[in-house]
Amino acid sequence: MNAQLFALAVFDGVAYAALVFMVAVGLTLIFGVLRILNVAHGSFYAIGAYLTASIGGAIFAAGYAPWLALPLMFLAAAIVGIVLGGPIERLLLRRIYAKEDALQLLVTFAVFMILEDVQRLIWGTQPYFEATALQQLGNIEVFGVFYTTYQLVVLPLVAITVLISLRLFLRKTLSGKLILAVTEDRETATAIGIDADKVYLLTFVVGAALAGFGGALASATTSVVPGMGADMIVLSFAVVATAGLGQIEGAAIAALLIGLGRSFAVYLMPELQVLIPYLIMLLVLLVRPEGLFGVVRTRKI
Amino acid sequence: MTSEILLETKGLEINFGGVIAADNVSVEIHAGKNLAIIGPNGAGKTTFLNICTGYTKPNKGNVYFCGREVTQKSPRQITRMGVARAFQIPQLFSEHTALENLLIAAAAREQRWAPFMKLGQIPERDEMMHLLELVNCAQVSDRLVNELPEGQRKLIDIAVALALRPKLLLLDEPTSGVASSEKFGVMDILTRALAEAKVTSVFVEHDMGIVEKYADEVAVWAAGAVQLRGTPQEVLEHPDVIRDVIGEEL
Amino acid sequence: MRRWLTLAASAAVLLSTATASAAEKPDELKIGITAFLSGPASVFGEPAKAAADMMIEEMNAAGGIGGVPIRAFFVDEGAGGEAVLSEYRRLVQDVEVDAMFASISSGNCNKVAPLAEDLKVLNFMWDCGTQRIFEENDYRYVFRTQGNATPEMLSTVLYLLKTKPDFQSIAVVNQDYAWGRDSWAIFSTALKALKPDVEVVAEFFPKFGTPDFSTEISRLQAMRPDVILSTSWGGDLDTFVRQASQRGLTNTSTLVLPLAESSLERLGNALPPGHIVGGRGDHYFLHPEKKSDPEFAEFVEAFREKTGAYPIYPVFHMSQALNALKAAYEKAIEANGGEWPSHEQVVDAMQGLKFQGLGREVQIRSDGQGIEAMLLGTTTKADGYDFAVLDNMMLFDGGQITTPVGEVSLEWLGTLDQDFLDGIEVESFSHGQ
Numbered sequence: 001m002n003a004q005l006f007a008l009a010v011f012d013g014v015a016y017a018a019l020v021f022m023v024a025v026g027l028t029l030i031f032g033v034l035r036i037l038n039v040a041h042g043s044f045y046a047i048g049a050y051l052t053a054s055i056g057g058a059i060f061a062a063g064y065a066p067w068l069a070l071p072l073m074f075l076a077a078a079i080v081g082i083v084l085g086g087p088i089e090r091l092l093l094r095r096i097y098a099k100e101d102a103l104q105l106l107v108t109f110a111v112f113m114i115l116e117d118v119q120r121l122i123w124g125t126q127p128y129f130e131a132t133a134l135q136q137l138g139n140i141e142v143f144g145v146f147y148t149t150y151q152l153v154v155l156p157l158v159a160i161t162v163l164i165s166l167r168l169f170l171r172k173t174l175s176g177k178l179i180l181a182v183t184e185d186r187e188t189a190t191a192i193g194i195d196a197d198k199v200y201l202l203t204f205v206v207g208a209a210l211a212g213f214g215g216a217l218a219s220a221t222t223s224v225v226p227g228m229g230a231d232m233i234v235l236s237f238a239v240v241a242t243a244g245l246g247q248i249e250g251a252a253i254a255a256l257l258i259g260l261g262r263s264f265a266v267y268l269m270p271e272l273q274v275l276i277p278y279l280i281m282l283l284v285l286l287v288r289p290e291g292l293f294g295v296v297r298t299r300k301i
Numbered sequence: 302m303t304s305e306i307l308l309e310t311k312g313l314e315i316n317f318g319g320v321i322a323a324d325n326v327s328v329e330i331h332a333g334k335n336l337a338i339i340g341p342n343g344a345g346k347t348t349f350l351n352i353c354t355g356y357t358k359p360n361k362g363n364v365y366f367c368g369r370e371v372t373q374k375s376p377r378q379i380t381r382m383g384v385a386r387a388f389q390i391p392q393l394f395s396e397h398t399a400l401e402n403l404l405i406a407a408a409a410r411e412q413r414w415a416p417f418m419k420l421g422q423i424p425e426r427d428e429m430m431h432l433l434e435l436v437n438c439a440q441v442s443d444r445l446v447n448e449l450p451e452g453q454r455k456l457i458d459i460a461v462a463l464a465l466r467p468k469l470l471l472l473d474e475p476t477s478g479v480a481s482s483e484k485f486g487v488m489d490i491l492t493r494a495l496a497e498a499k500v501t502s503v504f505v506e507h508d509m510g511i512v513e514k515y516a517d518e519v520a521v522w523a524a525g526a527v528q529l530r531g532t533p534q535e536v537l538e539h540p541d542v543i544r545d546v547i548g549e550e551l
Numbered sequence: 552m553r554r555w556l557t558l559a560a561s562a563a564v565l566l567s568t569a570t571a572s573a574a575e576k577p578d579e580l581k582i583g584i585t586a587f588l589s590g591p592a593s594v595f596g597e598p599a600k601a602a603a604d605m606m607i608e609e610m611n612a613a614g615g616i617g618g619v620p621i622r623a624f625f626v627d628e629g630a631g632g633e634a635v636l637s638e639y640r641r642l643v644q645d646v647e648v649d650a651m652f653a654s655i656s657s658g659n660c661n662k663v664a665p666l667a668e669d670l671k672v673l674n675f676m677w678d679c680g681t682q683r684i685f686e687e688n689d690y691r692y693v694f695r696t697q698g699n700a701t702p703e704m705l706s707t708v709l710y711l712l713k714t715k716p717d718f719q720s721i722a723v724v725n726q727d728y729a730w731g732r733d734s735w736a737i738f739s740t741a742l743k744a745l746k747p748d749v750e751v752v753a754e755f756f757p758k759f760g761t762p763d764f765s766t767e768i769s770r771l772q773a774m775r776p777d778v779i780l781s782t783s784w785g786g787d788l789d790t791f792v793r794q795a796s797q798r799g800l801t802n803t804s805t806l807v808l809p810l811a812e813s814s815l816e817r818l819g820n821a822l823p824p825g826h827i828v829g830g831r832g833d834h835y836f837l838h839p840e841k842k843s844d845p846e847f848a849e850f851v852e853a854f855r856e857k858t859g860a861y862p863i864y865p866v867f868h869m870s871q872a873l874n875a876l877k878a879a880y881e882k883a884i885e886a887n888g889g890e891w892p893s894h895e896q897v898v899d900a901m902q903g904l905k906f907q908g909l910g911r912e913v914q915i916r917s918d919g920q921g922i923e924a925m926l927l928g929t930t931t932k933a934d935g936y937d938f939a940v941l942d943n944m945m946l947f948d949g950g951q952i953t954t955p956v957g958e959v960s961l962e963w964l965g966t967l968d969q970d971f972l973d974g975i976e977v978e979s980f981s982h983g984q
Contacts, residue, residue: 005773008769008770009766012766012769013766016763016765016766125590125593126594126597126817127785127786127789127790129793129821131793134797139799143773146798146800147769147798148797151765172419173416173417174413174419174422175415176416177405177420178405178408178409180396184394184395184396189409190377191376191386192380192405192410193377193380193406193409193412194408194409198414221763221794222762222790222794223762225591225762225785226590227590227591228760231760263766266767267770270755273757274758
């Protein structure tokens, strides 16, 4: 493998990692705060994609300006977070926080299955495609290979922005600190009067919106088809497990690892490509079961 | 002259699978009188604190705080009404500094939510620094609490409880885990801070020296019920107490 | 007296059942049809079902088959192989269908064929492509009313060699499952036999349903093969073509897409001119020999109105299966002196049966395999359509390019040579013709 191919593999890996990160970060945030593994997270991703592709397809066919693509993605993310995430947390998850983990997993899995059917009911089974955002930005040539500006530049930038914003929000602002406090020790937080219910709701809505945003961004690059939620949830689980549950910066690094691993596999050993994310996860967990950056939590009581 | 009744329990009963942890407990706690609770292990002292702060619900009986019934309320609700609790193991956010712990408590008290404000900018900052000074921990305000010695952690825990502006503070063995040489020092600071903040305390203690020096009243618990109550002199020299409680301590 | 009446009644009954060895003419002709109505392959199953509904309605309006109306029972292949098999049994044994059309998935066909033989039910493999079924076993009750992977891939190789005889390098990007692997095996065997000096620069088999081919495309851009083959379909094909086109890969390599007829409309302007497209048979809504045919044009319009899209090859396959069934019954009825035939008689009638769906005539040969013509073309832009249409079309006669009876495809393909290539008869058509 020469320098050109190496560079190309890196670019491909980074673009892929950016999308995976968007979904994984929401998942890990939700787990960190609510301590629930949200299987339905994949559905948030898929619905964000479907919303963007279908609404986008309609408005651009009607002649609206292409730059509306990005605001549309924000809108789709917001809809997923507020219309979908909010009620799910408030009406369903709130009732099962005290229940055992296996039950919680089953419940979020059931939500996932229901949402898969909802997608089919609303959008049918034919593939959707809406690439206006990507087409608007054209191509960049690097080392004799053409990349779309969207994938090479925009996606990684967006991912980094999200990462930095989240980090700043959580570590510097008041609300962020309260969320971190609840994450660290729910009992203490409640004992001093923090409204944990509000924190949970906010976190879930933000996490869901992030996944929806990931889907919205992805919809410009690929066909939106039934089952894309399922694929993404498995992959983001692998990222979150590798990083350590609840670790946000870790999720970025794990996503990068897995993205690069996959793209180098395509260049060197294409047959292994599908296995790579899970191989990486396995290797990391064998050495460090709590994940790369995970914290071994001791129970207080 | 009777001072205001802060906390009152009537006929509390609770049974944990055959063990009677509260047996018709009716108690009044008056403002300004620091009460020590002593008794052998398993007598139901911690259970009593749990019931008063909403962590456990009694099978029978009622709890009133400043005249309002709180028996079925959640710990959070009771806290916001003015009853704070300090646990045996300080409940602090170990990844945060001492001052941050206090600021979080202040934010919780005021139900502040600003997503764009920095924690250090809240109006209560000065008040929290003052509290830290009160517990002699101002010099470690910027240190992470999990780096501090147990004594300071205890004091900061108290400060956090005080940040919530309680009227009543319930403490579970405030000097346990503190080195013997430091116990009195910690209690001095503690009682002075509470006095200045006008907070009444109820504390469970096993160290009779502490009880003798810092309590205004002492209540003796055994088998889930209050056996005796009076001034430290009266209680600690009572023969039954010497036999059943202090004897155990020796 | 009573005994005499009973005897007379019994004799009358015996006589009536004995005459003309006629079976009881049923109230309706029941057909079980399996198709993907959910999952990614529903892009094939849904149009096929819509077509079946339309065609059956039309056939029934004209009297049905031999005067008997048709009724279809659908099974969703998306429920999984086990479910398909148990539904298959139920339809044959409980509902007592007269024929089964199964399946779209080659995996299901592999299991259904021996089951059909076991249950002795007339079974049409109406859409699956695996060539192995008749090459590995003999069947009495199983027939294929379309071509199979071998003529489909071979015709693609031939079209490629005839339109770009001097290309030197090729890469493949196929879905990682049986079809993707088998189709490449057939294609590459034929290609290497007919053009031994060609260089295969890369073989990619990305995961079925993968949403992103970015890395493969980067690699292909760096390698710049003359030709890129992909037998993928549905969302995978759409994504691959769009991403390749966005990044300019379609400027440097010619895409060869044997299943892309089913994606033409959906791809819109994403598939640029100059790329090779096939339709698994002579299936195309602008079939050069049929588009002026009023019945054909009417059907295309009606289908478009009902479903919002032009018909694609599963629709054509469905029409072939239905027409095969009709032709078989009519042939059997005639052989039976106008009386309703028994099931076995219908099966017998399948031998050498000729029938016609929406395309050219198809014939069933001695091993049950259908001989179907193949159509390929090159994409071009034309007025009146906001998606790519085909130009420079070639129609290959199925008889020359289907593996001879009794031989195994991969072996037969390895024996092809320049003489074979020269001997291929082909008819050419352009878009406007």
